[in-house]
Amino acid sequence: MHTVYKISANDQNVVEEFNARPIGHHSPALQRVLNVIRGQPVRDKYVLICTKPHQEWTLGKLTGERGKPVRLLKEQVFTSVEDAEREVFRRRWERHTGTKG
Amino acid sequence: MKITGYADKISARPGESIRFMVNCERPRYRADIVRLVCGDLNPDGPGIREQVVPTPANTSYKGRPQKIESGSYVKIPNSPLLQNLTSFTVQAMLWPTTPDSGAQAIVSKWQDRRRSGFALVIQAGRLALQLGDGKGTVEVVSATKPLLARQWYFVAASYDAETGRVTLYQEPQTDYPTVSDAARIRKKTQLAQMGSHQAGLMFAALRTGSGKGRLDQKFNGKIDSPRLANRVLDRSDMERLKSGVPAHLQESVVGAWDFSQDISSTIVTDMSPNRLHGETVNMPARGMKGYNWSGESMDWKQAPEQYGAIHFHADDVYDAGWEVDFSLTVPAQLKSGLYAARLRSGAEEDYIPFVVKPTPGKEKKLAFLLPTASYMAYANEHMATNAGLIELLSGRLAPLDKNSLFLNEHREYGGSCYDSHSDGSGVCYSSRLRPILNMRPKHISALGGDGSSLWQFNADTHITDWLETKGYDFDVITDEDLHYEGLALLKPYQVILSGTHPEYHSLQMWDAMKAYQNQGGRLMYMGANGWYWRVAFHPDCPGLMEVRRNEGGIRTWAAEPGEYYHSFTGEYGGLWRNQGRAPQVMLGTGFSAQGFDISAPYHRLPDSFQPRAAFIFEGIGKDEVIGDFGLIGGGAAGLEIDRADERLGTPPHALVLATSKGGHTDIYLVVCEELLVTTPGLGGTENELVRADMVFYETPGGGAVWSSSSIAWAGSLSHNKYDNNVSRITHNVLERFLDPAPFVR
Numbered sequence A: 001m002h003t004v005y006k007i008s009a010n011d012q013n014v015v016e017e018f019n020a021r022p023i024g025h026h027s028p029a030l031q032r033v034l035n036v037i038r039g040q041p042v043r044d045k046y047v048l049i050c051t052k053p054h055q056e057w058t059l060g061k062l063t064g065e066r067g068k069p070v071r072l073l074k075e076q077v078f079t080s081v082e083d084a085e086r087e088v089f090r091r092r093w094e095r096h097t098g099t100k101g
Numbered sequence B: 001m002k003i004t005g006y007a008d009k010i011s012a013r014p015g016e017s018i019r020f021m022v023n024c025e026r027p028r029y030r031a032d033i034v035r036l037v038c039g040d041l042n043p044d045g046p047g048i049r050e051q052v053v054p055t056p057a058n059t060s061y062k063g064r065p066q067k068i069e070s071g072s073y074v075k076i077p078n079s080p081l082l083q084n085l086t087s088f089t090v091q092a093m094l095w096p097t098t099p100d101s102g103a104q105a106i107v108s109k110w111q112d113r114r115r116s117g118f119a120l121v122i123q124a125g126r127l128a129l130q131l132g133d134g135k136g137t138v139e140v141v142s143a144t145k146p147l148l149a150r151q152w153y154f155v156a157a158s159y160d161a162e163t164g165r166v167t168l169y170q171e172p173q174t175d176y177p178t179v180s181d182a183a184r185i186r187k188k189t190q191l192a193q194m195g196s197h198q199a200g201l202m203f204a205a206l207r208t209g210s211g212k213g214r215l216d217q218k219f220n221g222k223i224d225s226p227r228l229a230n231r232v233l234d235r236s237d238m239e240r241l242k243s244g245v246p247a248h249l250q251e252s253v254v255g256a257w258d259f260s261q262d263i264s265s266t267i268v269t270d271m272s273p274n275r276l277h278g279e280t281v282n283m284p285a286r287g288m289k290g291y292n293w294s295g296e297s298m299d300w301k302q303a304p305e306q307y308g309a310i311h312f313h314a315d316d317v318y319d320a321g322w323e324v325d326f327s328l329t330v331p332a333q334l335k336s337g338l339y340a341a342r343l344r345s346g347a348e349e350d351y352i353p354f355v356v357k358p359t360p361g362k363e364k365k366l367a368f369l370l371p372t373a374s375y376m377a378y379a380n381e382h383m384a385t386n387a388g389l390i391e392l393l394s395g396r397l398a399p400l401d402k403n404s405l406f407l408n409e410h411r412e413y414g415g416s417c418y419d420s421h422s423d424g425s426g427v428c429y430s431s432r433l434r435p436i437l438n439m440r441p442k443h444i445s446a447l448g449g450d451g452s453s454l455w456q457f458n459a460d461t462h463i464t465d466w467l468e469t470k471g472y473d474f475d476v477i478t479d480e481d482l483h484y485e486g487l488a489l490l491k492p493y494q495v496i497l498s499g500t501h502p503e504y505h506s507l508q509m510w511d512a513m514k515a516y517q518n519q520g521g522r523l524m525y526m527g528a529n530g531w532y533w534r535v536a537f538h539p540d541c542p543g544l545m546e547v548r549r550n551e552g553g554i555r556t557w558a559a560e561p562g563e564y565y566h567s568f569t570g571e572y573g574g575l576w577r578n579q580g581r582a583p584q585v586m587l588g589t590g591f592s593a594q595g596f597d598i599s600a601p602y603h604r605l606p607d608s609f610q611p612r613a614a615f616i617f618e619g620i621g622k623d624e625v626i627g628d629f630g631l632i633g634g635g636a637a638g639l640e641i642d643r644a645d646e647r648l649g650t651p652p653h654a655l656v657l658a659t660s661k662g663g664h665t666d667i668y669l670v671v672c673e674e675l676l677v678t679t680p681g682l683g684g685t686e687n688e689l690v691r692a693d694m695v696f697y698e699t700p701g702g703g704a705v706w707s708s709s710s711i712a713w714a715g716s717l718s719h720n721k722y723d724n725n726v727s728r729i730t731h732n733v734l735e736r737f738l739d740p741a742p743f744v745r
């Protein structure tokens, strides 16, 4: 999905809400931000690699090209899904707003 | 994954044999037959539970790599008429879908080792004729204009062996001013002659390399009415050949293939007097509208002459066709259940699941109907790696395990009926004669909700886990058994338990379950989104199913207008709801909303306090919240959820016992078949259609139906060591359903 909504400094107040609960019920304002960042098209889209199922994860990036291996970003290892969500949110926030969240 | 495999059967009775085909890139592997109890790796759940069953098949085997050759095509065996061609004309109607994706063969009589014969191809996006003299010299004559994707063309080429002259025709059927995609090329070649060889004729591919060679230059798109003649035809004769073989051309025509004949089969019929019939390989799509489709008929049975196209895909696959590595004769004493051949080589592992059915006459009172048709529809789905929508639908990053990563890279393993082909057209056929790597214990699926993240097969092991833990004696039977055996399969049982997501049903399956209900049978619907799509099984080819994504319903692709009828049976496809058989008719509830982040609990409704429902809520408090826990999204109501609706067929006497209304996130949205006018407020926090309704009602003949109406339900069964209200309700219902005392006489 390509959304028209542009994330800006006005959305700053949802960052804390996201970090407190990355998965689950969200305010409409946070959901609108998430629709933008989670709706990123398939190319270079972040995914979660189950390196040790239910114990350890790394991030990956889809290529958007069929048959091409998912690019594994091994340098950062997560021991909780929520931490991985926060990290991806942080990176995307920075990309969309040019500022650190 | 260095080891993968599949079986020739999805189920067998004691005494019957199952054959296993294994790809192993290591020197040896060990196989053990295991009874599967629980396949959930989540440490918060029961964990992996399986028991090795001693059988003669449990031993070490030599490993060997086995590969899948994907790509659909037609093969016509060689004949003297084909082999002795000197001059010729080849023609077809063509609808290329990826003309720019590299060389693609349309019609080929080619032997690559000696560069012998001809091939009408697409090269560099243009039509071309490739000729080889059999001595290593190849000449190619190409059109000068590129073909447009998804436009019909008349394409043809003739070769005059006397003069060496080639004429090429690339004629668009629609004119677009300022667009130049027509070409007629005349060119004299220097070949002394065209090479002659014994390879057969092929449509939509050719073979390169020596020996059997490698399937290559796979074509994406439709071919309609291919013709081959033994001399150079003029354009007017080519035109006459489009619709048949006129008398004056009978001597000239080598073959005139009519794909509208035998649409339900793999047979390809030559209408010429030479009868050079052939067959399709890897199940290209048939019942596809042709170049002459007028739009007046939507049904290929009514106007077959307008459905003379076959849609070929470079990534079609039916039967992997691997060599057999070992087989199992199901031991006479082995009790019915869910089993697998567990394959291990070092840290590499795969499981090939199968079902052992009961010996006839020795059925238990309870059967778990494993929704294998739904497993086939989802077989090897690539939603998380192809589309990128999953993260939005699930409100979290898409988790990928080793199986998903493997499938992303190994496209030759084929897609699911949720995927699109590489040319963007929908996958309408799915086969189980290939490794299905998401029909596996231990598999994690991006759709499975926060927590265990299980979907379909592995989610259904939460049910087998509960049944085993509670000590129930049960049989396991499959959708495919139900399709072929009908009511007789269900008849011995007091109770049938559904899977978590029994979405796909053939007419035979639907009718059998309804007949069972009408004769006193009891159905426990342990899931949601059930009895939703209509499917067809192939009349001749085993393990092959068709789905047409028509009209409405949650769809990851849409069938093209005019292509709504199954090619396998001629039956109208799509949602059962659009054929007067909404899920509510079978289950009391039907698909209403979906979301894949977290789940919600149920709250009791006034109907749950009626005496008729007392047995269900024994031991449950008046205000008790039901299922605010679980491995699938942390609640019992979630992922896909169903609601009661009398207008869609919920019986008027049905009791709506509990609902999850109001508990869902806004990731949950009303299903699209409910939307006539789009309005704001379609999400779980606002819309009353976003809910799972738990329902109970009595059926004729003393039977009854109980529906959880949630895919997540089974994920809550094991909470607190199986001592919880979801487990208790399920237990209460099952105990009463096993009691033969009729509900209503």
Ligand SMILES: [Fe+2]
Pocket (backbone or CB within 6 Å): B501, B503, B529, B640
């Ligand atoms: Fe579904």
